Amino acid sequence: MKLPVCGEEQVIMEAIRNNTVVVICGETGSGKTTQVPQFLYEAGWSHPDSDNPGLIAITQPRRVAAVSMAKRVGYELNLPESVVSHQIRYDVTTSEKTRIKFMTDGVLLRELSQDLLLTKYSVIIIDEAHERNLNTDILIGVVSRVLKLRAELSREDRAKIKPLRVVIMSATLRVSDFTENSTLFTKPPPVISVNARQYPVSIHFNKRTPEDHVAEAFKKVSKIHDRLPEGGILIFLTGQNEIQHLCKLLREKYPSLPPKAALEERKRIRQAAELELKRDAAIPGEESDSDDSDSDLGFDEEELVSTKDGKWEYIYKCEYGKFTYTISYAAPLHVLPLYSSLPTEAQLRVFQPPPEGTRLCVIATNVAETSVTIPGIRYVVDCGKAKERRYDIKTGVQSFEVDWTSKASAGQRAGRAGRTGPGHCYRLYSSAVFDHDFEQFSTPEISRMPIEGVVLNMKSMGIDNVVNFPFPTPPERQTLSKAEKLLGYLGAIDTDVKHITPVGQAMANLPVTPRFAKMLVIGNQQDCLPFVIAIVAALSTEIAKARRRLMRKKYFESQIKHAGLDRSSDILKLLNVVGAYEYAGATAEFCEENFLRSKAMEEIRKLRWQLTNLMAALFENVDVWVDPKMLPPTKRQIKFLKQVITAGFIDSVAIRKDVIENGGQGGTRFKNARGVAYKLMWSEEEAFIHPGSILYSQEPPIALVYNELFKGATKTCFKGVTAIDTKWLPEIGKEFCSFGRPLDHPIPKYSEQTKDKKTVYVVPSFGPKGWPLPPIQVEMHRKGTRWVISA
DNA sequence: CTCTCCCT
Known part of the structure; x- marks a missing residue:
């Protein structure tokens, strides 16, 4: 064609x-x-x-x-x-x-x-x-x-x-x-x-919109499978959990072993029935009336009446009339899940033809809407919803929410049924919901994401005035200014004229997000660059594998093992994981045993190579190579690495609530982080250390930096926590710090001879809310009639 | 204790 x-x-x-x-x-x-x-x-x-x-x-x-x-x-x-x-x-x-x-x-x-x-x-x-x-x-x-x-x-x-x-x-x-x-x-x-080479797809809306779309999908798939002619079924759900649940339900009801004998029996019965009906049809006046009480499937070829003890009663209809028969099997269904965090081999199974005598049934997320085209699909079951990542630009809090998709995307989903022949799409919601609650199109990505990477990239192309950039859909002003502010904190752009700095130019050459690029450009000290590269590679890639419930204890043990000597940073734990993976020969078995996704680990490996080569090419006096037998960092290096991490996340500092309320000193003693609240720089909300963090089971640190902030069902939690020393903040986070008057206690010490220098304790305050930090010792010198803090 | 989907 x-x-x-x-x-x-x-x-x-x-x-x-x-x-x-x-x-x-x-x-x-x-x-x-x-x-x-x-x-x-x-x-x-x-x-x-x-x-x-x-x-x-x-x-x-x-x-x-x-x-x-x-x-x-x-x-x-x-x-x-x-x-x-x-x-x-x-x-x-x-x-x-x-x-x-x-x-x-x-x-x-x-x-x-x-x-x-x-x-x-x-x-x-x-x-x-x-x-x-x-x-x-x-x-x-x-x-x-x-x-x-x-x-x-x-x-x-x-x-x-x-x-x-x-x-x-x-x-x-x-x-x-x-x-x-x-x-x-x-x-x-x-x-x-x-025009597209596309077969017609009939759309069937539900009369009513059910509460539980997974249960409704189960019913609908059962109906399709029991009554409708051959052809693959593709079901759109919102996430991994729903998919696994429906897989389980369908596999229980329709075991995938193909009972060939039963299938032949069904065919034989139907053929015999048709013959008999044909003979009867020859007698005038005996034709059956074909009432279509069940037209919601758009077919009335065969109807399932009831099931008792695994026996199926069918009403078989053909042009000669109607015939009822029972049969004692459930036709097999070849049920496969499909979502992107699935290992590649598992994903590839949807492209293979299903076993003889079974029907292909793929339960998928949005991947099947655009990136993966499954052959042989004739029926689409669409729950109409999608899981979306939301990002609160002001607070930096992320969340996942399930909501209706757009009309355009529902159309894409339906279209998947018409690739190999005419098809059917069953929408598990009413046409009223579709008309009133569905947006015409989905929101462009640029309106949903932080864009500091994009902005830095534009600045490096000489586009300083990003507001005038011809975006197809311009992001909100606030999103743009937030991006510019962050780039300012990272030292990538000039805070006055918003022009790119030499550091920013170097950062723009690195194919990672600006925070991570910052960590790379400052990480070349104390032989730490290979560690920083490994950390950045791991952070840039989704690393953790969904945990299996039964293995909770083992998972926890492996977490401890990965944390190695230092147990105060989830990010250093990543470094240990990368090191251990390489040391073990970068095998899939290692990943399996240690709850890692081998796809992600391979990606990290490639990214380490790319970043290592780039750093060596971009900077003089950078001498790095990828060492598979990378030794763990020393104590001194660990401290430096944590400072590098702090620099990358300098706008993502959190301090324990009780310490702030106590004026920056002392605070309560806790055995672990359970229920211990932290204050955030950009939000009035409180956040907590996630139970999955390596820090959860220890005394919670006074201050920390976090990679991400996630709003769950009950509370907002940090993801990727590193405990930090508040003493670092006045230096690493200069732009966020100011100092109060020197304290009377401990008593200031004056230099013996000249008396124009003194060492005093001051209370630094940090961040947009002026949090008091524990006092630090600073040196001051006399400038005219005033004392100022020495650099 | 639960993560849609992509990319330099």
Whole structure:
């Protein structure tokens, strides 16, 4: 079958020739991703002698897509991967012969900070723009400026610089944020719509919206499986727990062993019934009336009446009439979970055909909405909800909340049933809920996330005035200023003019979030850089594996083991884990035994290599290598590492409530951290050390820094805690500190001879709320008539 | 004691 996009080749190519920006809309299955690069290639684009000699670039939001699309196009054009290449974070196949390059959008953003004009390229195709990912949005903004620059330079010297073309591809028609945004494109770009190769999907709404969508999904899947013709079922739920629960229910009801004999029996009974009915139908007046009392499935071929002791009673209907029979088995269902933290092997099982005589039934999260396409799906069951990460920009508190998805995303989910043939989508909510409670589109990522990384990246490209940046959807002013403030605390930008500093420039060269980049640039002391790199690599990757309930004790033991000598930091515990993993030979068995996700550990390993090479390349006098037999840090190094961590999280300090209320001194004695409240810098709420932290079972520290702050069902908890010494704060957190008057006790000491220097105790106050800290000793000197604290 | 999904 010819791809729908091929019918539009003329229109698309003409539009690209006549416009610098073109938008192409076409749902999954239209073939735009694989075909548009080929149209360009075949029309001579990227050919060294042509008018547009630069490469054809296609960006993807996901690594797998970049790699597999490059393979596909290379295969279709019969060209090697040195010509149709890909580049993702850890894998490049480009060569000097490369003509078409697939890459993740993050890769192109990084290239932009090296070469703002994108001189290598003649066309940039930005795919999946409808997903509104952070990187894609930023890319569209930057590229809109590059277009103008290239156009100007090309007018001056056409022989040297050619204009750039941009193609934005979207699966939905939500493109007005791009087309009608005059700060982005002064003249609205043309929009070309391509039909999709998609079969019709009938949508069935529930009459009423149930409280418990898992129970409702169970009922619906049972009905589909019992009554409807073959075809895979895909169920959308919100998270791992729900998925595992439904898996268990369905596996109990429909054991996956295929009782072949029973299946044949069912077929035999039905055939016999049909024959008999056919014979009866020949007698006039004996036709049965086909009432469709159960039309909610949209089928009435076979109806399940009741089940008793594992016996199933069916009413079988065909064009000749109706027939009732019982059979004593439950047809097997091949039930598979699918969510992203599942090991790769488990995820790959959904692509294999289910065992003979069983029906595939995949229970998935949002992964199956965009990134994973499961073959053979004919029925979709959609709970209509999705789990979303929320981020309170003012307080920095994160939470996970389950809410209705958008109409656009419900449409995507339904579409999954129409890839191989006509399908059905059962929505476990009423059409009234859909009409009234569903937003048209999901909120773009940029409106939901902290963006200090993006802002630093823009500053490094020379964009100082980020407020004027042509965002497809501008983030809130507060989000932007929060990002600039944090970059100020980290020393990455000048606090007055908000211009990038040399340190900031160095940080921008590192492919990690600014906090972690800060830790790297200050970490090259006392031979600590390899440790800092390992810590940053681990923090940048999701490390922990979901714990199994039965193994609670063992898990706890392994936590203690991982903590090693120092038990005052969850982050140093990560360092120990990385070290132990490498020492054990980086095996999957080690991960299994120690409650780690091997996928994450491999990612950490690759990231350590990347960061190590980068640090060595970026900084003179940095001499690091990846040592698989990395020894644990010494006591002195541990202290330094904690100070480095403090610097990275200097705006995430928390102090014990009882200590603050006691003027910064003394406080209550606690045996463990259970119920011990901490005060936060940016919120009036209190927070607690999570029971999963290594610090929970010890006397809680007076002060700590945390990686993340999470709002759970009952209270707000820290994630990734490091105990710190309040004495460090006046130095590491200068911008947050002020000092009160010298204390009378202990008595100030004056230097013997000159009397123009004295050592005194002062009470520092820290943070936006002026928390009193335990007194520290400082040296003061006389300046004119006043005493000032020496630097 | 429970974590949707991605990326330099």
